[in-house]
Amino acid sequence: MSIAQDMYDGDCCTWCNVYFTKRHGFPVACDRCWKEAIEEFGSEEEVIKETGVHKHNHPELSPEDEIE
Numbered sequence: 053m054s055i056a057q058d059m060y061d062g063d064c065c066t067w068c069n070v071y072f073t074k075r076h077g078f079p080v081a082c083d084r085c086w087k088e089a090i091e092e093f094g095s096e097e098e099v100i101k102e103t104g105v106h107k108h109n110h111p112e113l114s115p116e117d118e119i120e
């Protein structure tokens with residue numbers, strides 16, 4: 053499985069590649085990237101419209117949780 057595919061499936065953040073505990077099934081962004089995107093595009097609706105990326109629903113996977 054490639055990183056690009058993981059982003060597309062919402063396994064990880066589209067912009068910084070931080071992984072989530074569960075797959076979303078659509079492209080998502082982590083809290084930090086989501087906030088930056090809203091600042092850039094003006095609103096959540098615009099971010100979704102312009103990028104096709106949604107806010108994540110599942111918690112971010114912390115580095116300690118990462119499976120080697």
Ligand SMILES: [Zn+2]
Pocket residue numbers: 065066067068069070081082083084085086
């Ligand atoms: Zn991110």
